[in-house]
Amino acid sequence: MLSLLRARGGRATASRRILLEVLFDSHDHRSVEELAAAVQSRAPDVHLSTIYRNLEELEELGVIAHTHLGHGPATYQLATSAHAHLLCERCGRRYEAPAELFAGLARAARQRYGFTIDPRHFAILGRCAECA
């Protein structure tokens, strides 16, 4: 993965290695603030703006992806573990929604508008059973 970076003229710097390691260790989404804390516990001088830039770079590379869960800040994860979400707008409860839930919508959107949905980028808001 680091050589993928190099192949594009990029460089495998310490802050990128650590960021990638942190992302591999996180088996859930992490906000930038959380990622920064984890990276900085190992290399205190890594600046927040570097984390943002590296996340952007790695995302362009297709290695990671970000998701918006409601109104909060973006969350990042490995591209391989990206998935859709249902998020309760009252209590914040979150469900990970498998792609097949969106099969009907995906088909209808394609037929009617030629539109290909990516349900993983923004969560679907609504109410959970308790809050409904």
Next chain:
Amino acid sequence: MLSLLRARGGRATASRRILLEVLFDSHDHRSVEELAAAVQSRAPDVHLSTIYRNLEELEELGVIAHTHLGHGPATYQLATSAHAHLLCERCGRRYEAPAELFAGLARAARQRYGFTIDPRHFAILGRCAECA
């Protein structure tokens, strides 16, 4: 609608009347910036923070609703004309999606998680035919 406000202990102030008139005149979503410009063309002293507070108040009343179209700022419209959107994340093209497109997802989410979706609050991102 103003008496609905009063019934709740609220007041029908000039800025609220004008804001509502602007919203009734807009037959599309409007960003806060646009709404502010329209309101201020009629009453220049209305402050942005007042617009924000009034939008919040009217939304609590159920009269208006806001929607997030991708990464941009929120957009507001009358609650009666709220609907779901498909938004191309490359070119920004927007489709208004009728509720029946979401019927399958709504049913599946309810059955599997007891979750009631509100597909109008956040747009569904993806790629339009041209950008796919």
Next chain:
DNA sequence: TCTCTTATCGAGAGTGAGTCGCAATTGGGT
């Protein structure tokens, strides 16, 4: 290993979209 080009970095200022605290104003029930 040394050099050199330039990608990347840390630091800090800047931006967009709201949100908050406060004193002055005003709607509207009485």
Next chain:
DNA sequence: ACCCAATTGCGACTCACTCTCGATAAGAGA
């Protein structure tokens, strides 16, 4: 007309980024 809580204007503030800039350091080539 009176009164007082709701509302307003204003500015300061927060949050989540984003940009600029001079310094640093990867890593390709010698």
